[in-house]
Amino acid sequence: MLQRNNVPGCRMRPFRRAVLRIPLALLAAPALARAQPAWSPSQPVRVLIPFPAGGTMDPVVRIAQQAVQEDLGQPVVIDYRPGGATVVGTTELQRAAPDGHTLLMVANSFAANITLRPNTPYNALRDFAPLVLATVVPHVLVANPAVARDFPGFLEAGRKPGGGLTYGSYGIGTSNHLGGDQFKGLARLNAIHVPYTGTTQAYPDLTSGRLDFMFANLPDVLQPVAAGQLRALAISAEARAKELPNLPTMAELGFPLVLSDSWFGLICRAEVPAPARARLEAAWRAALLRPDIRGRLEEQAFTVLAKPGEDFGADIRRYARTYAEVIQANGIKVE
Structure with a gap:
């Protein structure tokens, strides 16, 4: 519960x-x-x-x-x-x-x-x-590499006063929008939601740096993460994924309540x-x-x-x- x-x-x-x-x-x-x-x-x-x-x-x-x-x-x-x-x-x-x-x-x-x-x-x-x-399908918290090198650095960047970070979703009310909003509150991030109408626009904006981070379907991020276009920071799942075995779960990082998948x-x-x-x-x-x-x-x-x-x-x-x-x-x- x-x-x-x-x-x-x-x-x-x-x-x-x-x-x-x-x-x-x-x-x-x-x-x-x-x-x-x-x-x-x-x-x-x-x-x-x-x-x-x-x-x-x-x-x-x-x-x-x-x-x-x-x-x-x-x-x-x-x-x-x-x-x-x-x-x-x-x-x-x-x-x-x-x-x-x-x-x-x-x-x-x-x-x-x-x-x-x-x-x-x-x-x-x-x-x-x-x-x-x-x-x-688990969601992976991914960020543009310019935002942070690791999860602690990401939290530091997201908690800075001022304009804050931007995070995307597949649309208002979608699972990664709700997961992103929940995580923002739990992590006390200064971040603004940017809704898209699917993946076609979101990923190019994320890899180019016009968007800072998002929760994304695991299969969609494997190639850009391997190519260095995105930084995988955490996975919202009960256990680590075999595709990214070194990627910690949200629970391991202190956020067991995050529900994004x-x-x-x-x-x-x-x-x-x-x-x-x-x-x-x-x-x-x-x-x-x-x-x-x-x-x-x-x-x-x-x-x-x-x-x-x-x-x-x-x-x-x-x-x-x-x-x-x-x-x-x-x-x-x-x-």
Whole structure:
């Protein structure tokens, strides 16, 4: 459980009760499923992706797709529904029949939107049930080399009075924006947020020095770090990454509460019967944990989690609470 009420630099107001009240639908029910008849899909299983084709989320579904199809005995069909900061795709799931044949791949935005977009046509904590937390991509704190040589030097530069540093994100309300704002408060940095509309503009500005630092997806920074264009200072993950084994975690550096990463998981309608949820959860977890599939995902710098629905529900609650704190403390708003 994250505790931030006494953290310097972050004044937290009470959360909305909706964030803290997690209904039973958010917890998987394997015990109930074992007591009921087995379930198998009777038609293709549709996986909604609320982002355009070709995004970071795609490989998680595509690499496991064939194995899940073989397990379930039905095709797994990917259906792209981008728009509205994932609200379009999530609304499509809400409209689908609650029979287990329609799933949605979600990311950090699912938890952030609970506070950022309270007027969505659905209630994220009531209307959906988690199935599997599939993977996570850690974020690396990277800076232009001119800013600092190491983490202590970075903190010194960021705490100087005056104009301060600039830090970028993939857009307002994105996971690395919220992670950056949280870290700024925890580290007491004098820094200004600069939102971009993705990676295309952010990285050139970062390597050229027009932007000072940001939290970035691990795969995206490996080449510029190796080339000396960026300085990797820390990784926001539970353990060090094999790609950058000498890079310390935020916890090692004294900031264990920093929550900045990109995770991907599957959810369904809350009304989907427990046997169907258990069957789907088992099929996806088995696929993700297969050595060949895990290996292919790890080659693309994903950390395979394959957490069951009950654990995924707890993680959604944890991120929702943390994001609510950061959003309220920094007055973040989206149009």
